[in-house]
Amino acid sequence: MTGTSAEETPDAATPDEEATEIPLAERIEAILLIIDEPLGLVALAAAVGSPVPAVRQTLEMLVDDYDGRGKGPRRGFELREVGGGWRLYVREELDDVVAAFIGGQAPARLSQAALETLAVIAYKQPVTRSQVASIRAVNVDSVVRTLLARGLITELFADSETGAINYGTTDALLQHLGINSLDELPPISPLLDDGADGFDEGTIR
DSSP states (O other): SSSTTTTOOOOOHHHHHHHHHHHHHHHHHHHHHHHHOEEHHHHHHHHHHHHHHHHHHHHHHHHHHHHSSSOOOOOOOOEETTEEEEEEEEGGHHHHHHHHHHSSSSSOOOOOHHHHHHHHHHOOOSHHHHHHHHTTSSSOOHHHHHHHHHSSEEEEOOOOTTTOEEEEEEEHHHHTOOOSSSGGSSTTTTTTTGGGGGGGGGGGO
C-alpha cells in the first residue's frame, strides 16, 4: 500500500497560524486605522495576538518610520501615545490643509442619526463616544467621524484613566444654529421624549 504516512503529512495551518503570518506591523496598522479612541498597549497586543513587548517595539518602529527616521519619507500623519493609548493623528502643521479641505466640501444635510448624536453631544458635553452610544443604544462610530469631518464637534481631551476621547461642540455649530452660546439651546425634554431617561447619570457607563 502506497501513500504518505501521517508523520509525513504536513498539518494544515489553523486560522490563528495563518493570521500570524501577516507581519506584526501590518496587523497593528490595520487596528490603528479603524479606532476612534487611543487603544492601550495591552488591548492592542490582544487585538493582534502578539506579546506586549513585541507590540511596544513595533510601535516604536512605526513612530520612527512615520517621522521619517526609517527608510521612507516623513508622513502627513503621526503615531502618538495619548492618555495611555496609541492612535494615529494628522500632524499639527497640516491642520490648516485638512480644515481647508473640509470647508471646501459641498454642504449636505445631516442624517437623522447624525442629528441625534449631535444633540446628545451638545447637551452632555464633555462626553465620550461610548457614552453617546449608550444613550442612543446604537453604534455611533461612523456618525462621530462625520460630525468631526464637518467641524461640528471636536476632541476636547482624553480621559486620564481610560484614554477615552471626550467630545464637545464647536463654534461652527453655534453659527449654523444662529445662537451665541449653548445656553440658548431649548430644553431637551420636549425634543427627546422617548430617550429622556437615558440621560440620567446613573445610566452612563
